[in-house]
Amino acid sequence: MSNLELDSQSAWLSREHLDEARDRLPILYVDIVPVRVDERGEVTAIGLLLRVSDDGRITRELVSGRVLYQERLRDALLRHVEKDLGPVALPRVPATPQPFTVAEYFPTPGVTPFHDPRQHAVSLAYVVPVSGDCAPQQDALDLAWLTPREAMDPNLLADLDRGHDILLRQALAHLGFPI
Amino acid sequence: MSNLELDSQSAWLSREHLDEARDRLPILYVDIVPVRVDERGEVTAIGLLLRVSDDGRITRELVSGRVLYQERLRDALLRHVEKDLGPVALPRVPATPQPFTVAEYFPTPGVTPFHDPRQHAVSLAYVVPVSGDCAPQQDALDLAWLTPREAMDPNLLADLDRGHDILLRQALAHLGFPI
Amino acid sequence: MSNLELDSQSAWLSREHLDEARDRLPILYVDIVPVRVDERGEVTAIGLLLRVSDDGRITRELVSGRVLYQERLRDALLRHVEKDLGPVALPRVPATPQPFTVAEYFPTPGVTPFHDPRQHAVSLAYVVPVSGDCAPQQDALDLAWLTPREAMDPNLLADLDRGHDILLRQALAHLGFPI
Amino acid sequence: MSNLELDSQSAWLSREHLDEARDRLPILYVDIVPVRVDERGEVTAIGLLLRVSDDGRITRELVSGRVLYQERLRDALLRHVEKDLGPVALPRVPATPQPFTVAEYFPTPGVTPFHDPRQHAVSLAYVVPVSGDCAPQQDALDLAWLTPREAMDPNLLADLDRGHDILLRQALAHLGFPI
Numbered sequence: 020m021s022n023l024e025l026d027s028q029s030a031w032l033s034r035e036h037l038d039e040a041r042d043r044l045p046i047l048y049v050d051i052v053p054v055r056v057d058e059r060g061e062v063t064a065i066g067l068l069l070r071v072s073d074d075g076r077i078t079r080e081l082v083s084g085r086v087l088y089q090e091r092l093r094d095a096l097l098r099h100v101e102k103d104l105g106p107v108a109l110p111r112v113p114a115t116p117q118p119f120t121v122a123e124y125f126p127t128p129g130v131t132p133f134h135d136p137r138q139h140a141v142s143l144a145y146v147v148p149v150s151g152d153c154a155p156q157q158d159a160l161d162l163a164w165l166t167p168r169e170a171m172d173p174n175l176l177a178d179l180d181r182g183h184d185i186l187l188r189q190a191l192a193h194l195g196f197p198i
Numbered sequence: 199m200s201n202l203e204l205d206s207q208s209a210w211l212s213r214e215h216l217d218e219a220r221d222r223l224p225i226l227y228v229d230i231v232p233v234r235v236d237e238r239g240e241v242t243a244i245g246l247l248l249r250v251s252d253d254g255r256i257t258r259e260l261v262s263g264r265v266l267y268q269e270r271l272r273d274a275l276l277r278h279v280e281k282d283l284g285p286v287a288l289p290r291v292p293a294t295p296q297p298f299t300v301a302e303y304f305p306t307p308g309v310t311p312f313h314d315p316r317q318h319a320v321s322l323a324y325v326v327p328v329s330g331d332c333a334p335q336q337d338a339l340d341l342a343w344l345t346p347r348e349a350m351d352p353n354l355l356a357d358l359d360r361g362h363d364i365l366l367r368q369a370l371a372h373l374g375f376p377i
Numbered sequence: 378m379s380n381l382e383l384d385s386q387s388a389w390l391s392r393e394h395l396d397e398a399r400d401r402l403p404i405l406y407v408d409i410v411p412v413r414v415d416e417r418g419e420v421t422a423i424g425l426l427l428r429v430s431d432d433g434r435i436t437r438e439l440v441s442g443r444v445l446y447q448e449r450l451r452d453a454l455l456r457h458v459e460k461d462l463g464p465v466a467l468p469r470v471p472a473t474p475q476p477f478t479v480a481e482y483f484p485t486p487g488v489t490p491f492h493d494p495r496q497h498a499v500s501l502a503y504v505v506p507v508s509g510d511c512a513p514q515q516d517a518l519d520l521a522w523l524t525p526r527e528a529m530d531p532n533l534l535a536d537l538d539r540g541h542d543i544l545l546r547q548a549l550a551h552l553g554f555p556i
Numbered sequence: 557m558s559n560l561e562l563d564s565q566s567a568w569l570s571r572e573h574l575d576e577a578r579d580r581l582p583i584l585y586v587d588i589v590p591v592r593v594d595e596r597g598e599v600t601a602i603g604l605l606l607r608v609s610d611d612g613r614i615t616r617e618l619v620s621g622r623v624l625y626q627e628r629l630r631d632a633l634l635r636h637v638e639k640d641l642g643p644v645a646l647p648r649v650p651a652t653p654q655p656f657t658v659a660e661y662f663p664t665p666g667v668t669p670f671h672d673p674r675q676h677a678v679s680l681a682y683v684v685p686v687s688g689d690c691a692p693q694q695d696a697l698d699l700a701w702l703t704p705r706e707a708m709d710p711n712l713l714a715d716l717d718r719g720h721d722i723l724l725r726q727a728l729a730h731l732g733f734p735i
Contacts, residue, residue, distance in 0.1 A: 040219045045265050047224045047320050059630050060649030086224050089318050091310070092302060093596050111648065112597030114683055116302075116732045119652065120553060121295040121322060123271060131270070132555040139268050141226050143300060143322075146651055185555045192550030195478060195653045197490040197543045238451050239470030272417050290469065291418030293504055295553045298473065299732060311734040325472055364734045371729035374474045374657060376669040376722045398577045403623050405582045405678050444582050447676050449668070450660060474658040479680060481629060481653075489628070497626050499584050501658060501680075 041138040048142035049095050050122055050183075051082035052190040053104060055164060056148045062194050065170045065187070066153060068103060069161040072180065079163075079178040081186060083142065092116060092143065100147060102156060109151030118143040119193040122186055133182035146190055167196045220317040227321035228274050229301055229362075230261040231369040232283060234343060235327045241373050243343040244366070247282060247334060251359065256339075258357040260365060262321065271295060271322065279326060281335060288330030297322040298372040301365055312361035325369055346375045399496040406500035407453050408480055408541075409440035410548040411462060413522060414506045420552050423528045423545070424511060426461060427519040430538065437521075437536040439544060441500065450474060450501065458505060460514060467509030476501040477551040480544055491540035504548055525554045578675040585679035586632050587659055587720075588619035589727040590641060592701060593685045599731050602707045602724070603690060605640060606698040609717065614697075616715040618723060620679065629653060629680065637684060639693060646688030655680040656730040659723055670719035683727055704733045 040046070053066035067079045084099040086092060093112055100110040122142045124135035133142075155162040169175065170191065176184035192198050219225065232245035246258045263278040265271060272291050279289040301321045303314035312321075334341040348354065349370065355363035371377045398404070411424035425437045442457040444450060451470050458468040480500045482493035491500075513520040527533065528549065534542040550556050577583070590603035604616045621636040623629060630649055637647040659679045661672035670679075692699040706712065707728065713721040729735050 036218065036222055039215065040223055043215055043267050044219055044223065045226045045267060045269070047226050054651065056648075056651055059634060060647075060651055061630060062651050086320065088222050088224060089304065089306075089309075090224070092300065092320070093598060097596060110597075111593075111685075114591065114593055114597055114599050114685065115656070115730050116300040117296070117298065117656075117730065118300065119296065119654075120551070121271065121297065123295075125268065127268075130268075132553075141265065141271070148648075148651065182555075188556050189550040189553075192547040192556065193478070193654065194651050195490075195547075197540075198546050198550065198556060233472065235469075235472055238455060239468075239472055240451060241472050272419060276417060289418075290414075290506075293412065293414055293418055293420050293506065294477070294551050296477075296551065298475075299730070311732075327469075327472065361734075367735050368729040368732075371726040371735065372473050372475065372657070374669075374726075376719075377725050377729065377735060394576065394580055397573065398581055401573055401625050402577055402581065403584045403625060403627070405584050444678065446580050446582060447662065447664075447667075448582070450658065450678070474660075475654070475656065476658065477654065479629065479653040479655065483626065485626075488626075499623065499629070 045139045045141045047086040048083060048124075048140045049086060049092065049099060050142045050144040050186055051096060051099060052144070052146045052187065053082055053100065053108075053110075053149050053153070054146055062146075062167060062196075064164040064166055065191075066104070066149070067163050067165060067170075067179075068155060068159045069163060070159050077160075077178065078180050079175065079183070080180070081183050096145060096147060100149065103159065104149060104153040104162065105156055107151045108149040108153045111148045111150065113145055113147070118145055120144045120186070120189050122182065124181065131182075132185045135181055144186060144190070146194065167191055167194070171198060224318045224320045226265040227262060227303075227319045228265060228271065228278060229321045229323040229365055230275060230278060231323070231325045231366065232261055232279065232287075232289075232328050232332070233325055241325075241346060241375075243345055244349045244369075245283065245328070245332060246342050246344060246349070246358075247338045248340040248342060249338050256357065257359050258342075258354065258362070259359070260362050275324060275326060279328065282338065283328060283332040283341065284335055286330045287328040287332045290327045290329065292324055292326070297324055299323045299365070299368050301361065303360060310361075311364045314360055323365060323369070325373065346370055346373070350377060403497045403499045405444040406441060406482075406498045407444060407450065407457060408500045408502040408544055409454060409457060410502070410504045410545065411440055411458065411466075411468075411507050411511070412504055420504075420525060420554075422522040422524055423548075424462070424507070425521050425523060425528075425537075426513060426517045427521060428517050435518075435536065436538050437533065437541070438538070439541050454503060454505060458507065461517065462507060462511040462520065463514055465509045466507040466511045469506045469508065471503055471505070476503055478502045478544070478547050480540065482539065489540075490543045493539055502544060502548070504552065525549055525552070529556060582676045582678045584623040585620060585661075585677045586623060586629065586636060587679045587681040587723055588633060588636060589681070589683045589724065590619055590637065590645075590647075590686050590690070591683055599683075599704060599733075601701040601703055602728075603641065603686070604700050604702060604707075604716075605692060605696045606700060607696050614715065615717050616700075616712065616720070617717070618720050633682060633684060637686065640696065641686060641690040641699065642693055644688045645686040645690045648685045648687065650682055650684070655682055657681045657723070657726050659719065661718065668719075669722045672718055681723060681727065683731065704728055704731070708735060
């Protein structure tokens with residue numbers, strides 16, 4: 020099944036059944052920290068999307084999205100990188116299925132550090148180096164590349180919703196950076 | 199919400215909506231490799247459940263089960279250990295959410311090493327030491343404790359369905375055993 | 378070989394040859410984040426040692442030490458927990474050899490986030506739950522148990538030398554805590 | 557310090573002091589499983605070196621070597637890939653310092669699955685995708701690229717010394733392959 024068919028199937032699902040499932044089941048997600056690496060494999064920049072939230076605020080976001088029925092995790096990672104960073108981002112999806120962490124987004128705030136008012140989502144989190152040209156897609160205003168140091172700025176982190184600020188810091192910790 | 203309420207809610211869900219969701223969404227699971235460890239933390243035995251399959255064969259299984267709506271992963275691990283090994287197994291659920299692997303069970307055999315004819319399940323796999331008394335529950339015939347060496351016996355591994363033989367070997371590899 | 382014999386051999390080594398080796402080779406260490414966990418496996422407290430440093434300051438430290446010749450990593454973890462927390466700490470050394478991170482301590486500050494003026498040390502870092510009685514040993518003034526939230530206090534973290542503040546935060550990130 | 561200087565310093569060290577240190581300290585190594593990945597990040601081939609051992613047998617090997625004084629792990633990985641696969645292998649060293657396992661090579665066989673008659677070596681193991689041209693260097697006879705399935709052939713695995721057959725299977729397990 021092509022990505023396009025999966026997308027249209029998913030869109031169709033979302034109207035009728037996804038809302039219902041979201042009230043009854045944890046929904047499987049992937050969270051992606053897009054990074055630039057140098058020739059030594061060291062992370063030099065982290066990519067954050069800039070969006071306007073439903074209530075009109077400017078927010079920053081990691082790449083994130085649902086895993087579809089019969090979709091491999093690997094393909095879900097590729098699809099969401101393409102969806103948010105464009106078709107020539109050239110992502111290097113990790114060879115191992117082991118995520119660096121698992122984020123549990125609860126519809127009720129405060130149960131975990133992660134929160135999603137729409138649903139109970141469980142998200143496998145991966146760092147994904149991209150080596151191609153990246154451009155914000157769809158409703159994103161911009162894509163900013165920040166150094167690991169810049170990405171730790173509390174003012175910037177305050178712009179990340181749903182606990183993505185925490186996930187970003189957990190990623191930086193996993194990468195060996197001072198946090 | 200107590201475990202009992204979650205279970206009854208889940209049972210109720212399974213009649214009306216779970217079958218439907220299983221045709222449309224990946225279902226989130228946990229796979230648990232129950233182990234005995236010595237005082238140095240080294241694994242001395244792996245627990246395998248003995249069951250009769252639907253077609254009358256004797257099969258061996260790891261502890262496994264669904265994550266429920268609004269249930270923490272940690273609580274799902276505890277609930278399934280209790281369900282399969284009894285209420286005094288005294289499991290030591292890992293402090294970190296990072297699983298040692300993620301197993302993707304596809305309804306179509308051959309897509310991945312893992313297969314579940316009922317559904318597309320994505321399962322976070324953890325090794326869980328148990329220090330209390332364990333006894334087979336419900337429909338399990340027996341619970342066998344095998345040394346890591348015994349657990350590598352191809353005759354024994356042939357009794358594990360759905361790719362659990364592979365997951366067991368992946369767990370032993372993660373634990374540093376020769377495989 | 379008993380722990381005692383290893384210790385005396387190590388002491389003997391340290392006079393004549395260890396200083397020499399420290400000028401020429403990376404020295405293998407283990408870093409241990411001692412934690413208390415509840416019955417669900419969730420970390421409730423982190424143990425930090427209080428010492429007086431060579432220059433008379435009060436410093437806080439994780440459990441840490443060298444791996445000896447022909448010593449298993451598992452035994453090095455047990456030995457250092459016993460050395461710093463006493464003989465009845467009842468540590469639960471992880472079943473897997475995979476550390477949550479590797480800290481590279483350089484004699485020159487600034488090369489990595491970690492620094493050790495005595496040597497180039499490469500340290501495998503593990504979270505080790507302890508369930509027994511712990512007491513500060515040898516030259517430690519005290520052992521303080523802090524909640525994950527307390528352990529994130531910048532004033533407290535400022536008391537940790539050599540980059541242990543960063544290692545502690547990396548451990549908390551690995552454990553899924555907001556950092 | 558350039559790689560060349562590090563190498564000559566190491567050669568100098570090896571005459572006078574390395575043999576002595578090898579009798580008294582664990583020596584820090586890195587083990588590298590070189591792989592080819594497709595555009596989805598999935599491993600398609602594993603690279604194994606063919607050598608003639610001291611006793612005249614043909615053996616197969618992973619890329620492996622010592623970490624030098626004041627050398628970053630990342631630079632040790634790059635140096636050993638270059639040493640064994642040539643200067644244009646274009647390795648993608650992992651962004652995280654977390655190895656997939658740690659192999660403990662003991663001079664006495666049977667203590668662990670790993671054995672090195674020369675020394676007690678502790679080796680951090682990483683999977684490293686290479687995207688450039690690779691060629692056997694120095695004393696290697698050949699470099700063979702095998703599919704994951706071929707790499708599991710017991711006849712082939714029998715050609716790997718020191719426990720590298722086990723490390724290779726542990727790597728394949730970590731990558732999610734059936735083993």
